[in-house]
Amino acid sequence: MSILVIAEHDNSNLKPATLNTVAAASEISPLVHLLVAGNSCQSVTDECSAVEGVEKVLLADDVAYENQLAESIANLIKSVSSDYTHILAPATTFGKNILPRLSALLDVQQISEIIEIISEDTFKRPIYAGSCIATVKSNDSIKVITVRATAFDPVNTSGGSATVDSISAEGVSDLSSFVGEEIAKTDRPELTAASIVISGGRGMQSGDNFHLLETIADKLGAAVGASRAAVDAGFVPNDYQVGQTGKIVAPDLYIAVGISGAIQHLAGMKDSKVIVAINKDEDAPIFQVADYGLVADLFDALPELSEKL
Amino acid sequence: MKIVVPIKRVVDYNVKVRPLGDQSDVDLNNVKMSMNPFCEIAIEEAVRLKEAGTATEVIAVTVGKKDSQEQLRTALALGADRAILIECEELLEPLSIAKVLSKVIEEEDPKLVILGKQAIDGDNNQTGQMLAALLNFAQATFASKVIIEDDVAVVTREIDGGLQTIKIKLPAIVTTDLRLNEPRYASLPNIMKAKKKELDIRPIEDLEIDVSSRTELLSVELPPERQAGIKVESVEELLNKLKTEAKVIS
Numbered sequence: 204m205s206i207l208v209i210a211e212h213d214n215s216n217l218k219p220a221t222l223n224t225v226a227a228a229s230e231i232s233p234l235v236h237l238l239v240a241g242n243s244c245q246s247v248t249d250e251c252s253a254v255e256g257v258e259k260v261l262l263a264d265d266v267a268y269e270n271q272l273a274e275s276i277a278n279l280i281k282s283v284s285s286d287y288t289h290i291l292a293p294a295t296t297f298g299k300n301i302l303p304r305l306s307a308l309l310d311v312q313q314i315s316e317i318i319e320i321i322s323e324d325t326f327k328r329p330i331y332a333g334s335c336i337a338t339v340k341s342n343d344s345i346k347v348i349t350v351r352a353t354a355f356d357p358v359n360t361s362g363g364s365a366t367v368d369s370i371s372a373e374g375v376s377d378l379s380s381f382v383g384e385e386i387a388k389t390d391r392p393e394l395t396a397a398s399i400v401i402s403g404g405r406g407m408q409s410g411d412n413f414h415l416l417e418t419i420a421d422k423l424g425a426a427v428g429a430s431r432a433a434v435d436a437g438f439v440p441n442d443y444q445v446g447q448t449g450k451i452v453a454p455d456l457y458i459a460v461g462i463s464g465a466i467q468h469l470a471g472m473k474d475s476k477v478i479v480a481i482n483k484d485e486d487a488p489i490f491q492v493a494d495y496g497l498v499a500d501l502f503d504a505l506p507e508l509s510e511k512l
Numbered sequence: 513m514k515i516v517v518p519i520k521r522v523v524d525y526n527v528k529v530r531p532l533g534d535q536s537d538v539d540l541n542n543v544k545m546s547m548n549p550f551c552e553i554a555i556e557e558a559v560r561l562k563e564a565g566t567a568t569e570v571i572a573v574t575v576g577k578k579d580s581q582e583q584l585r586t587a588l589a590l591g592a593d594r595a596i597l598i599e600c601e602e603l604l605e606p607l608s609i610a611k612v613l614s615k616v617i618e619e620e621d622p623k624l625v626i627l628g629k630q631a632i633d634g635d636n637n638q639t640g641q642m643l644a645a646l647l648n649f650a651q652a653t654f655a656s657k658v659i660i661e662d663d664v665a666v667v668t669r670e671i672d673g674g675l676q677t678i679k680i681k682l683p684a685i686v687t688t689d690l691r692l693n694e695p696r697y698a699s700l701p702n703i704m705k706a707k708k709k710e711l712d713i714r715p716i717e718d719l720e721i722d723v724s725s726r727t728e729l730l731s732v733e734l735p736p737e738r739q740a741g742i743k744v745e746s747v748e749e750l751l752n753k754l755k756t757e758a759k760v761i762s
């Protein structure tokens with residue numbers, strides 16, 4: 204029973220969610236292979252072969268995979284799929300884009316965003332914004348699965364000594380092409396990998412006021428997140444959104460500021476170890492999940508918090 | 513240019529869904545149903561393309577029970593020209609839905625198909641990508657901006673690191689993210705007009721597609737509940753608790 208995990212990377216570095224996905228794969232079988240599809244991505248391949256628990260790295264190094272467009276990558280994965288019983292990818296925008304396409308090419312019903320492995324064919328996954336947890340059994344011969352990173356502790360980045368097999372480009376498609384990207388650059392930790400996250404909601408009133416959160420984030424080494432309302436209002440970019448249809452985070456400490464606690468927001472943060480809520484409305488639903496609630500005006504509380512840190 | 517918009521009837525986003533007593537499935541008895549919010553965004557985008565003169569016809573399609581007509585009527589009231597219900601009493605999996613939709617799309621031959629990125633019931637986020645594979649179409653998922661230029665579309669996508677722009681050949685599949693547009697509300701005159709628009713109902717059997725399930729739902733349960741916490745009186749006390757009790761900051 205060999206399992207293929209699709210590595211997420213930017214041609215220079217492996218993305219951490221891959222490590223959580225390898226962890227999930229290792230619960231099913233010790234025979235875990237990583238597929239790296241990219242362009243001039245030797246450094247990623249080196250990282251991958253050192254990852255704990257990885258037996259083999261498949262490397263498809265070709266300009267066609269520079270931007271990892273779904274059409275070409277899905278065809279590539281399909282070309283090696285017959286060697287595997289399971290194909291896994293992180294449930295990030297990368298994995299969510301590619302895996303269902305692969306799944307249909309293989310005539311398989313994908314299992315999305317699993318949070319627990321019961322057996323090689325049975326998995327738990329949240330449905331209805333995490334209001335319920337479903338246990339689902341797959342009867343397909345190949346299991347195609349996306350993995351919620353926060354539900355599995357990452358494997359180590361070292362300790363492995365996988366062999367590397369080069370594979371050639373297969374089924375390169377010209378249906379789509381890359382035009383450009385705007386990737387936010389920040390010195391703060393990545394939202395999904397940070398051990399502390401401080402998020403702002405509509406209560407922040409403006410993008411400028413997010414500075415109040417940023418100063419605190421910098422003192423704590425935290426990442427900054429937001430509710431949908433704050434993103435929709437243009438206070439912060441889309442990649443700040445935490446929730447059912449944004450990012451899923453589970454840091455040691457999550458601080459929600461001026462966020463009411465709608466179920467769609469809770470879906471993205473309620474597995475955090477410790478939750479703090481700062482809100483001026485004592486009846487805000489966020490207090491029902493908060494370990495520590497502070498009923499206060501954020502414009503008083505944040506400067507004071509920053510000063511005392 | 514014809515646009516097909518597949519939509520789904522789902523539990524309204526304000527409803528907190530619970531498992532049935534025997535945990536065999538979720539309890540959908542007497543809960544409010546609506547059009548999936550991402551599908552409203554899909555309809556809105558298609559209607560705006562028609563209003564801009566880019567599209568000539570917008571067709572809403574759903575695969576579901578008889579009562580899904582309600583959501584198709586909403587789509588018609590929001591500006592779709594006609595609607596198709598592929599009637600099926602069971603709830604199908606995304607792969608089967610994509611197979612059914614691909615048949616309809618082969619018949620209709622649109623230049624663009626716009627779906628929601630995710631249905632908020634199963635949170636699968638699969639159907640659009642699967643449909644693209646079955647039709648061998650290009651796909652642009654999680655769209656926050658769509659520009660049509662002759663035979664291609666330039667689409668900006670919401671990705672984890674920020675925004676990505678790609679060019680896709682038409683015909684193609686686009687799935688909507690939250691920031692693509694702000695859907696309008698249906699006006700009363702448009703709701704009245706929608707009653708007269710064409711709504712074609714076809715039994716799923718006519719399409720002769722194998723839609724048998726590949727997965728089994730073994731149980732549905734509530735997630736572990738969080739212990740209720742405490743209210744602190746001051747910033748001082750909060751910091752104290754975080755340092756000495758929770759030990760999450762030093």
Ligand SMILES: Cc1cc2nc3c(=O)[nH]c(=O)nc-3n(C[C@H](O)[C@H](O)[C@H](O)COP(=O)(O)OP(=O)(O)OC[C@H]3O[C@@H](n4cnc5c(N)ncnc54)[C@H](O)[C@@H]3O)c2cc1C
Nearest residue numbers: 404405406430431432446447448449461462463468483501
């Ligand atoms: C399909 C769909 C998907 C969605 N996906 C997501 C998602 O992924 N993530 C997400 O977050 N939401 C999502 N939502 C939106 C969600 O339903 C809520 O609308 C949203 O989370 C509300 O954001 P908010 O808490 O910032 O705003 P509000 O609900 O308006 O809350 C603002 C809060 O700030 C407090 N406040 C105001 N001023 C102050 C002050 N001076 N000091 C202290 N407190 C103050 C108020 O008391 C209030 O509680 C989704 C909705 C839909 C329909």
Ligand SMILES: Nc1ncnc2c1ncn2[C@@H]1O[C@H](COP(=O)(O)O)[C@@H](O)[C@H]1O
Nearest residue numbers: 518519575627628630631636637638639
């Ligand atoms: N039964 C259905 N009928 C028509 N379209 C559907 C159906 N189910 C899902 N879709 C479309 O696929 C999108 C994504 O759904 P899902 O893959 O279930 O998350 C939805 O927003 C709809 O546009």
